[in-house]
Amino acid sequence: MPGLKLGGVEHGTVYATRGLTAGTWSRGRGFERIGSIPGSNVAARLFDIPPISGLLDRVTGSVTTTNLWPIGGDRLLATVGAELFQSSDRGQSWRLVRRLPESSGPMGVLPTAVCRHEDRLYLAEYPLGGEAARVVVSDDGRRWSTYVSRSDVRHFHGVFHDPYSGSLWGTTGDTNEESAIGRFVDGEFHPVGGGSQTWRxxxxxxxxxxxxxxxxxxxxxxxxxxxxxxxxxxxxxxxxxxxxxxxxxxxxxxxxxxxxxxxxxxxxxxxxxxxxxxxxxxxxxxxxxxxxxxxxxxxxxxxxxxxxxxxxxxxxxxxxxxxxxxxxxxxxxxxxxxxxxxxxxxxxxxxxxxxxxxxxxxxxxxxxxxxxxxxxxxxx
The missing domain is CATH 2.40.128 (Lipocalin)
Incomplete structure (x- = not known):
């Protein structure tokens, strides 16, 4: 059986995935299933089949193939490979809302990729080669558009709301020249510092x-x-x-x-x-x-x-x-x-x-x- 992977936490509810199964977790009740995320990623499906996943775990180790985030109300976001899904009924049903870059890793993006900031949702795509590095934005989790696109960095690692300044921050990588920590201002990414692995x-x-x-x-x-x-x-x-x-x-x-x-x-x-x-x-x-x-x-x-x-x-x-x-x-x-x-x-x-x-x-x-x-x- 796939291992439990922690997702987001909202209003005290802990969301998690076990393979392609979405659910909630508590100390008293453990993992409780909500629904299944319909990813078409082959690796994710193989690691979701107990006999096969057990064999693969012994050969390669357990691979993380999903992310899960609560985004307000009954809405959830999930990634499986290069697919982004949204649920409006707390995970009972899902719809594909965006295809991520083809070179995205097994999880599609990092767990740090999603941020709520000033009533909008931001997602940092995670290409591993070839495509532009983008942060996309949405008002509802269904329709997404490009917020920032950069050709001088490999990818964005994450986007973050600073609760003290109210700013939206981001991190990029991976070479010295591509590594930066900065803020988004007027639809542009402005590094606070960068140029070495210190800022990666x-x-x-x-x-x-x-x-x-x-x-x-x-x-x-x-x-x-x-x-x-x-x-x-x-x-x-x-x-x-x-x-x-x-x-x-x-x-x-x-x-x-x-x-x-x-x-x-x-x-x-x-x-x-x-x-x-x-x-x-x-x-x-x-x-x-x-x-x-x-x-x-x-x-x-x-x-x-x-x-x-x-x-x-x-x-x-x-x-x-x-x-x-x-x-x-x-x-x-x-x-x-x-x-x-x-x-x-x-x-x-x-x-x-x-x-x-x-x-x-x-x-x-x-x-x-x-x-x-x-x-x-x-x-x-």
Missing amino acids: AVDLAFTPESVLWGMDCSYAPRIEILRLSRDDIPPEPSDTDSPVPDVVGAVDSPVFYAVTIQSGGTAWVVFSTAATTGTDSTGPGTDGTGSGPVQVVAASRRSGYERWHQLLSLERSPALGTTVPGIPTANAYAFLGTTPEGAVLINPFNTDHNHGQILVSHPATFTEAPRLSTEPRTVG
Whole structure:
């Protein structure tokens, strides 16, 4: 049976998928099916058939093929491969509303691709080669049009609403020249900073005083967690040099996902890393051939986000492809969410332990977790 994959959380309802099955999850009731997403993607359908998915899991590891987001009321969005679906009845029925670029990855886009901002929906497409990088926009989740199109970056990793400034932010990658973090102003993407792997990010964490992210780079000798003070962010689009963010931590693998929560009068930022496979095609070749474990780390405002505690560390699932050359293998992740009560949801996927489970972690226990070392790691 396919592993459970965390989707979005809205008004305390946790949405998730199990293969092509959409549903909700709670600690008391577990996963409850709502309906089936009608994706035509061959890989998604194969991984949705229990006997075949079990065999493929042992060979390649578990592959993530779906995303699911609540977008208000009874409406949901989902991607399966290069297809975008919308439901107006909370997932009981679906309609195809957009075809994504042909080179899109197995999930179609990243989980960070969808954002609600000023009553509109934004989606960051994720081509892996050839097509223009686009962010598209919709008023209802059914009809989409191009909001921004760029030919100078490979793709957008995500779009994000900043609750403190009210701005719409985005992240791009993947080469040094293509990597940027910036804001959308008047239908254009304006980098706040870019031009190096320091600015190659997937997700962003917003706090009242700063914006934080981790490097999405498997080959750097030091994968840094960075903090940019809001005082250093230009109020308007600017052609000046990039500001210099503060390095506040380091991890062993590329940073993918982030959440910010409030607990006990202080804010906590939580990041998760991915155990990626193979060589980064946009990097310097043999200098980077993968990454370390899946980690989940947290730091609080009280420490200036400089003391990071490791909440979880898991290895990628030991599939056959990890030991036999030539067999493709899947990345491993820890998807993140939050609850209205201020708990963090952690969903390891394709890991050696806790694969497909949703774990609940409370900030009161974070300081009991071991502190991270910030020494540079060895890659090879």
